[in-house]
Amino acid sequence: MMSTEREVLVIGAGPVGMTAALALHSRGIKATILEAEKEGRERAGSRAIYIHKATLQLLEEVSPGLGMELAEIGVVWPVKRSFYRGDEVYKRVYEPPKPNTLPAFSSLHQHEIEKAMYRRCLEAGVEFVWEEPVTNVISTEEGVTVETENNKWSAKYVIGADGARSVVRQSVGIKFEGPRKSDAFIVVDVEEDQENPLPIERIFHYQHPDAGGRNVMHVPFAGGWRIDLQLFDEDDREWYGSEEGVREWLPKVMDPKYADRITWISTYTFYQVVADRYTDDHNRVILAGEAAHLFAPFGARGLNSGVPDATVAVQGIAKALQVESNPEERRAAIQAAADERLSAGLWNRECSNLALEHIQGTNEEIKMKREVAAFLAPHIPALGKWLDEGPFGPRSGPPKLSTKY
Numbered sequence: 001m002m003s004t005e006r007e008v009l010v011i012g013a014g015p016v017g018m019t020a021a022l023a024l025h026s027r028g029i030k031a032t033i034l035e036a037e038k039e040g041r042e043r044a045g046s047r048a049i050y051i052h053k054a055t056l057q058l059l060e061e062v063s064p065g066l067g068m069e070l071a072e073i074g075v076v077w078p079v080k081r082s083f084y085r086g087d088e089v090y091k092r093v094y095e096p097p098k099p100n101t102l103p104a105f106s107s108l109h110q111h112e113i114e115k116a117m118y119r120r121c122l123e124a125g126v127e128f129v130w131e132e133p134v135t136n137v138i139s140t141e142e143g144v145t146v147e148t149e150n151n152k153w154s155a156k157y158v159i160g161a162d163g164a165r166s167v168v169r170q171s172v173g174i175k176f177e178g179p180r181k182s183d184a185f186i187v188v189d190v191e192e193d194q195e196n197p198l199p200i201e202r203i204f205h206y207q208h209p210d211a212g213g214r215n216v217m218h219v220p221f222a223g224g225w226r227i228d229l230q231l232f233d234e235d236d237r238e239w240y241g242s243e244e245g246v247r248e249w250l251p252k253v254m255d256p257k258y259a260d261r262i263t264w265i266s267t268y269t270f271y272q273v274v275a276d277r278y279t280d281d282h283n284r285v286i287l288a289g290e291a292a293h294l295f296a297p298f299g300a301r302g303l304n305s306g307v308p309d310a311t312v313a314v315q316g317i318a319k320a321l322q323v324e325s326n327p328e329e330r331r332a333a334i335q336a337a338a339d340e341r342l343s344a345g346l347w348n349r350e351c352s353n354l355a356l357e358h359i360q361g362t363n364e365e366i367k368m369k370r371e372v373a374a375f376l377a378p379h380i381p382a383l384g385k386w387l388d389e390g391p392f393g394p395r396s397g398p399p400k401l402s403t404k405y
Contacts, residue, residue, distance in 0.1 A: 004151050004152060004153040004154065005153075005154050005155070006030070006032045006153065006154070006155045007029060007030060007155060007156050007157070007321070008024055008029055008030070008031060008032070008155055008156065008157045008158070008159070008317060009032055009033075009034060009144070009146055009153060009155040009157075009158045009159070010024075010031060010032065010033045010034070010158075010159045010161060011033075011034050011134055011137075011146070011158060011159065011160050011161060011162045011167075011168050012033070012034075012035060012160070012161035012162035012163060012289075012291070013033045013035035013037075013118075013128060013130075014114065014161060014163065014289065015048070015110065015113055015114055015117055015289075015303055015306070015307070016161040016288050016289030016290075016303070016306035016307065016309065016310050017033055017035075017159070017161035017162075017288075017289075017310070018033070018114070018117040018118065018120075018121050018126075019058075019059065019062060019117070019306070019307050019310040019311065020159045020161055020288060020310035020311075020313060020314055021033055021121055021124075021126040022059075022062040022063045022066075022117070022120060022121060022124060022126070023062040023310060023311045023314035023315075024314050024317075024318075025062075025121075025124040025125070025126060026061070026062045026063070027314065027318045029314075029317070029318060029321070030125075030127070031121075031124075031126045031127065032126075032127040032128075032129065033121075033126060033127065033128050033129065034129050034132045034134060034146065034148065034153070035128065035129065035130050035131075035132060036131070036132065036133035036134070036162075037130070037131070038130050038131050039128070039130040042111075047109075047110035047111075048110045048113070048300070048302055048303035049107050049108060049109060049110065049219065049221040049226055050105060050106075050107050050219070050221075050300040050304075051070060051074065051105060051106045051107075051108075051113070051300075051303070051304065052104075052105055052300065052304045052404070052405065053102055053103065053104050053105060054304070054308075054403065054404035054405060055303070055304045055307045055308075055405070056068075056070060056071055056102045056103075056105075056106060057102060058307050058308060058311050058403065059307065060102065061311075062311060063117075063120045063124070066116065066117070066120055067102055068100075068102065069116055070106050070108065070112075070113060070116055071097075071102055071103050071106045073106070073108050073112055073116065073222055074105075074106030074107050074108035074112075074221065074222050075106070075107045075108065075200060075220050075221055075222050076094075076097055076103045076104070076105065076106060076107070077094075077107065077200045077201055077202050077220055078093060078094050078096070078200060078201075079091065079092070079093050079094070079199070079200070079201040079202075080092050080094075080201065080202040080203070080388065081201055081202070081203050081204075081388075082203070082204045082205075082206070082384065082387050082388040083203070083204070083205045083206065083208070084206045084207065084370075084374035084377075084387065085206065085207045085209055085213075085374070086205075086208070086209040086210075087374070089373075089374050089377040089378075089383075089384045089387050089388075090377060090381070090384030090385055090387055090388040091384075092385075092388070107219065107220060107221040107222065108221050108222040108223075109221060109222065109223070109224075110303070112222065113303075131150075132148045132149070132150060132151070133148060133149050133167075134146055134147070134148050134162065134167045134168065134171075135147050135148060135149060135167065136167070136171050137158065137160075137167065137168050137171035137172055137285065138171070139158075139172055139280045139281070139282045139284045139285050140282055140284070141282050141284075141327070143155060143156050143157075143284060144156070144157065144158045144284045144285060146158060156284070156321065156324070157284055157285070157286070157317045157320065157321075157334075158284065158285045158286075159285075159286055159287075159288055159310065159313050159314075159317070160285060160286070160287045160288065160291045160292075161287075161288045161289045161291055161306075161310065162291050163289070163290045163291060164271075164290045164291070164294055166287070166290075166291035168285060168287065168291060169275060169287055169291050169292070172280035172281070172285050173280070173281075174275050174276060174277055174278075174280070174287065175275070175276050176271075176273040176274070176275060176276075176294070177273060177274060177275075177276050178271065178272045178273035178274055178349060179271075179272055179273075180269060180270070180271045180272070180273075181269060181270045181271075181272060181296065181356065182233070182269060183230065183231075183269065183270070183356070183360060184230075184231040184235070184237050184267060184268065184269050185228055185229065185230050185231065185267070185268045185269075185270075186228070186229040186231065186237075186240050186241050186246070186265070186266070186267055186268075187226065187227075187228055187264075187265070187266045187267075187268055188226070188227045188228075188229075188246055188250065188262060188264065188265050188266075189224055189225070189226050189227075189262070189263045189264040189265075190224055190225050190227065190250075190254075190258040190261045190262055190263060191223065191224045191261040191263050192220075192223055192224045192225065192261075193257060193258075193261065198220075198225070198254075198255065200220045201218075201220070202217075202218065202219055202220065203217070203218040204216075204217045204218075204388065204391055205217070205253075206361075206370065206374070206387070208253060210252040210253060211229065211249065211252055211253050214229055214230050214231065214232065215228075215229075215230040215359055216228065216229055216230075216253050217391070218253075218254065224261075224263065225254070225258070227250065227253065227254065229249065229253075230359065230360075237267055238267075240267070241265060241266070241267035242265075243262065243265065246259070246262060246265055247259045247262075250262075268297075270294075270295070270296035270297070270356070271294040271295075272294070272295060272296060272349050272352060272353060272356075273293065273294050273349075274292070274293045274342070274345040274346055274349050275287055275291075275292045275293065275342070275345070277338065277342065278292055278309075278337075278338035278339075278341050278342050278345075279334055279335060279337075279338035282331075283320075283330070283331040283334035283335055283338075284334075286313045286316065286317070286334060286337060286338055287309070287313075287338075288306060288309035288310045288313050288341075289302075289303075289306030289309055289310070290302065290306065292309060292341065292345060293305065293345040293348065293349065295348055295349055295352040296352045296353075296355070296356050298352055298355035298356060298359065298391055298392055298393060299348075299351055299352060299355050299392040299393040300392075301348040301351065301352055301393075301405060304405045305344060305345070305348050305405045308341070308344065308403035308404075308405060309341050309344075311403070312337045312340055312341055312402065312403065313337055313338075313341070315337060316333050316334045316336060316337025316338070317333075317334070317337075319333035320333040320334050340401060340402065343401065344401050344403070344405065347401070348405060351393035351394045352393060354393050354394065355390065355391055355392055355393035358370075358390035358391055358393075359390070359391045370387065370390075373386055373387050374387060
């Protein structure tokens with residue numbers, strides 16, 4: 001019978017959980033991942049598609065070559081443009097990435113990210129236990145018991161990377177705090193026509209004239225495009241998010257051929273929530289990724305903050321294991337990691353809120369600033385840049401963070 005005692009358990013085999021496992025391995029700590037779903041599971045849609053350079057760098061550190069691999073698989077668009085009511089207000093052409101260096105970002109399907117991470121985990125000897133859904137987590141001063149449908153596991157530390165409905169978070173009494181936004185967005189992924197592809201450009205439309213004045217964003221990723229459509233409050237969300245609805249409005253904002261190349265449709269209203277704390281009362285459990293926070297996707301702060309959640313959690317655990325015999329120092333190591341990532345979570349939520357307010361344009365002051373900026377952008381390029389960057393929020397975190405996001 002398999003032993004169920006481990007030094008560290010990671011709950012969840014998504015990209016954040018696998019990052020944690022790779023980070024543990026890089027520090028000489030054996031990693032075991034418990035995952036509720038079966039091996040080779042298929043998850044609809046591309047989910048996260050944008051990896052910042054700071055995230056690529058962290059992945060490169062925990063698994064040398066992984067950041068470069070994801071950069072090579074993904075797309076780095078050479079041009080980004082923004083339009084206001086059909087008129088171009090900003091355009092930037094990027095220099096090509098230098099050979100053998102990490103680019104500013106990489107854009108690719110999350111399942112491609114997970115495939116690369118999974119292969120790295122297997123090469124590193126990470127243990128995966130599939131179809132092992134966690135039902136309860138009990139933390140004490142001495143360690144953690146993880147109950148599943150099949151077994152009872154024990155560990156000194158647990159990293160909860162089990163997503164938005166985290167059993168780990170709920171079991172140890174940590175609560176989400178923050179609002180759910182009422183704004184609705186339709187997110188559609190389409191497959192690229194490889195024989196006659198579109199130019200690789202990231203495009204944002206304020207009040208697209210062919211979409212009835214709704215905001216529209218086009219983001220290329222390896223093998224396809226993501227199109228975000230912001231709905232009005234009075235819009236029929238069910239229709240706009242149906243295949244019939246998408247087939248009708250999509251040809252108004254991009255080449256009609258893509259209406260026959262749809263791979264994923266989803267209607268989103270966004271939570272803007274952060275855990276009230278990232279660790280339990282005994283500093284034996286630490287949360288990471290969507291188990292700890294949920295943000296609107298503007299600025300790509302989900303996965304890009306989940307990865308540093310995982311690496312900082314592992315830093316704390318590695319230090320705690322070294323001082324395990326000293327309860328005060330052990331707890332301080334975990335608490336410091338949890339506090340840093342809580343600060344990051346609150347900061348990222350604020351940045352996401354600012355981006356959402358900018359996109360909505362319901363605030364009269366922001367609405368007026370957008371109007372003036374669009375009018376003057378042809379003469380003052382900095383205003384066009386402000387319009388282009390507004391939907392993504394501030395680009396860096398507060399000084400007390402050891403990571404960018």
